[in-house]
Amino acid sequence: MPDAYRKTLIRQISQHAHSEIIGMQPEGNWISRAPSLKRKAILMAKVQDEAGHGLYLYSAAQTLGISRDEMTEQLIESRARYSSIFNYPTPTWADMGAIGWLVDGAAICNQVPLCRASYGPYGRAMVRICKEESFHQRQGFEILLELSQGTPEQHRMAQEAVDRWYWPSLMMFGPPDDESPNSAQSMAWKIKRFSNDELRQRFVGMLVPQAEVLGLTLPDPNLRWNEDAEQWDMSEIDWTEFHEVLAGRGPANAQRIQHRRDAHEQGAWVREAAAAYAEKQAARDRAAA
Amino acid sequence: MPDAYRKTLIRQISQHAHSEIIGMQPEGNWISRAPSLKRKAILMAKVQDEAGHGLYLYSAAQTLGISRDEMTEQLIESRARYSSIFNYPTPTWADMGAIGWLVDGAAICNQVPLCRASYGPYGRAMVRICKEESFHQRQGFEILLELSQGTPEQHRMAQEAVDRWYWPSLMMFGPPDDESPNSAQSMAWKIKRFSNDELRQRFVGMLVPQAEVLGLTLPDPNLRWNEDAEQWDMSEIDWTEFHEVLAGRGPANAQRIQHRRDAHEQGAWVREAAAAYAEKQAARDRAAA
Amino acid sequence: SEDVAEYALRLGDDALILSQRLGWWISRAPELEEDMALGNIALDLLGHARSLLHYAGTASGRSEDDLAYWRDEPEFRCAWLFQQPNGDFAHTIARGVIASAYMQELYTALSTSTDATLAAIAAKAVKEVAYHRDHAVQWTLRLAGGTEESRARMLVALTDTWPYTDELFRDDALTERLAGVVPAPSSLRPAFDEVLGAVLAEAEIAEADFTNRKIGQSSGGGRHGNHSTHLGPLLAEMQVLARRHPGATW
């Protein structure tokens, strides 16, 4: 395996793993306040699934010769990236719906092609993840549907969440094709099979009819199907904010890293205890043998 | 000063100091949820006063040759007593009123005579403390009055709190005179100037007219003035629960000690830092001199 | 009957409150495997809570959500153990080992109840609780036998948590009226002591290591609505959203 290819794979897989782990936070924030026990159970299971996805992906990256500890260090020292979308806060319950519908939706569009990625362990992890993600997306849709058809206040909450998350979710596909050098390289290596703009078009095409069912509006007055070009016309994306968030100046960048670092450091004595205990047990077994 | 006298004084003063410190917890519990900003400010100031009382009293005990560290250790290792009344929880806001009215009221009856205690530093601390306590008692009375005259739900809350705290507050005066050996000794030494039963009578005499103003009932059907005996007749106190709480089996004994120990231990690095810094500063000053 | 409903409420509240506590760990656990394990346990407990609260509310026409979100603190019936804060990981494990060893005996006995619904709920729960107990036992052994620090923390955690044990096993008027339908809490104690005793023996922990002569068993009071100071803030957070939207569905 060429070294550049291996490095790109590690970067991509660990970045994806980190995104799952950091992505637990914006939703984890609502577990304690979920408004019904059923929703609490669904949300808890979802955030727990994200931990599971992180685990598979770290394992896939480990097959390429990097340790989980190393990747964790990179994350908490801000030397590794994760999806910037998780640097936005989740001020209302409706964000649980919008994240499921829009963020998970965009993630699926990005990820489904990866299930056929040329590197086997990554591809296999992705098959499992994509299955669960589409389940999550449906749950997000359901949350929004319930809110949209609920009290006027609930409907407003749903619309505002969609307004908040629509543009950031479109940005998840990355910069336009003509400004995306990494992406071209990944396509050449068949790690990636569609361009950013292709995937973004596909995503919007999926959203439009669903928004209609939801009774919610996508916050782009210029959004319409262009028969001639056979694509969706849309307003130009304002990348300023995206670049701010990427540069670490999003609302919650600092909080996300602090949260992860605290969990890691406060758990150090527990991991040490487990290691020491395992070591003692092994020594005892050796002595008994 | 005879050693037995000194020891009794240390025991009594440090026990009183511990009571102030542990007593911060049942009320501290409601600072974050106080129902108006005015009440929040009053409660915060009150709990802070209790810290202040603890400080004066520890200082008074220190003049007798025991360090604050030593007393703190005794407290968090459950080798020292504090007033058992603080081992009850404070489930509702009305407890803030009942504690002020009944618990602080009983404390004042116990303490006013101590202001003339034969040991000067203790007496002087008590003068200051008693002044603030009677202020606190009035605030407790006001809380209950406001609740009693408020909504039916508020009135019920007030009555229930009085029902909860009335008997425990009577128990604060200690066992009946004929079962109280320590107390007799303290009176002989003039550390204490009235007997347990005398103080309890005085307290009830104070409560009865105030309860009338409050529009609340004292939970003792047998309570009435006995013209002939010139004292209050009352139901017999059920000491079983009191002894349970004294024996460590009250509802919140464990929590109170855990809370104090946690604060002490989690603050250890801060105290060490302050000491190290002071030491460095002193060394610098010496070097400069 | 009303008594059975009240009994189901006790068990449902125990499970609900412990689940609420454990949910906090998701994204904060010492390792990813524990985010998942504690999350699993929280989910199982939430499942038990939903079944039990659903059953408890049937007679009075209240839903699981009516009971979880619209009761005030004095109407909750959970024992103090389940209200205890997460503390450090050792405190969570100490609470977990006592809670799961108790629940294991409880649900085992309850699975043969003459009340078919309680029996069915218990029969399902007991399998999951066996896993919870195993999880807590394994960690008790690891922490007690790991490093010096972890052992010290485990002992402090047991010291802090132990006083809330007795309340679980106290009979009262309700459980006496339900004799024959549900196990007397006190009848579960010997088996609990045996299991816990074996764990502590393996962990080389003596009772004197975690019992304080001056602090006995808390009188508690949760079964009758008298709660520790920890419950109020927990409920404030748990119920805040639902209560801001009365009548809404989610």
Add this chain to the structure above:
Amino acid sequence: SEDVAEYALRLGDDALILSQRLGWWISRAPELEEDMALGNIALDLLGHARSLLHYAGTASGRSEDDLAYWRDEPEFRCAWLFQQPNGDFAHTIARGVIASAYMQELYTALSTSTDATLAAIAAKAVKEVAYHRDHAVQWTLRLAGGTEESRARMLVALTDTWPYTDELFRDDALTERLAGVVPAPSSLRPAFDEVLGAVLAEAEIAEADFTNRKIGQSSGGGRHGNHSTHLGPLLAEMQVLARRHPGATW
């Protein structure tokens, strides 16, 4: 005017939320003297909050309690700094030193406002805030110059807290409309930088010790109702009792 009311709301919310945070320390501080000191600061801030909220509500006929207890999260106007959790004592001090150095400049400037009420509130507050700043500065020096552990904790705390500094000094449409009445937030920055720079220099802390090249200043959003995830649970607890009794007085 409505603008002045909105401005008073911002300052009032900053003080209220920081006071709510600090109140937690009472009975939990590293030493009794700090129970008292942090309690004092919390009380002062609560006093400022009450004056400011009272003023903010005058135009619309709302009381300080209406504003504190009956607004939902998006209606609060506090900056993210004040919402940050207490963390360990070092985090509380790091938040305190930034907050008080900012408030000191703010209230100094505001005490000459053409709005007589704001000027009077600021003139009173500035004296108290001077004490808060001194308290935080002294502890910054002690922790930075104390033990190895305390210095490490202080640097972590500054790293975690620093990203919420910029938001305090951002001008926006409101402060521009109020030009001449209230100081432009950006105009307070040089004096703040000077004061903080001197403290850090004395503590022998370089900017590189607590700034992360990859994590810049948070965009925040509190002034327009977009809050950190820490605010929701804080409000749930703060407002729970008042909201359970609509219309009651206390």
